[in-house]
Amino acid sequence: MFSFFKNKSVIPEFEFINTFSEKDFYFVRTKQWMWVTKEEIALVHKDEKGFIKTTTMDFWFQEMFLDADGLKTISEYLLLLVKQFQDDKMKVPKDLDQFMIKTLLSLKNDLNAIEFSPMPNQLKEDFKNPIE
Numbered sequence: 001m002f003s004f005f006k007n008k009s010v011i012p013e014f015e016f017i018n019t020f021s022e023k024d025f026y027f028v029r030t031k032q033w034m035w036v037t038k039e040e041i042a043l044v045h046k047d048e049k050g051f052i053k054t055t056t057m058d059f060w061f062q063e064m065f066l067d068a069d070g071l072k073t074i075s076e077y078l079l080l081l082v083k084q085f086q087d088d089k090m091k092v093p094k095d096l097d098q099f100m101i102k103t104l105l106s107l108k109n110d111l112n113a114i115e116f117s118p119m120p121n122q123l124k125e126d127f128k129n130p131i132e
Helices: 059-067 074-087 096-109
Strands: 026-029 032-035 041-046 052-056 069-073 114-117
Touching: 026 074, 041 059, 059 074, 059 096, 069 074, 074 096, 096 114
Parallel strands: none
Antiparallel strands: 026 069, 026 114, 032 041, 041 052
């Protein structure tokens, strides 16, 4: 009775994450960063010649980088993302797991901004807070 009042948020069956060998790995930031605006950060690093370079990122890359605290696994992170969609009363994308993993892999392999570990990691002091 009154079932139309219930939130009928459907959670897709995420199959991609089940095939991902590092789904139970933790992920942690490995680059310094700074605020560029109130809503945008930039990664800060030195290039091979010692010059300081900054890299800005798209929204999801930035969010996942900031969430890389070394204390949650990739599988646990998917559940957190699902909850965010549900809390915002948004439909959970059926390929959220694939999108999340591809973004994390790009942060790891392309930007060298995070690393995966089979054990929880504490953030190194240099990476906890933005540089000023």
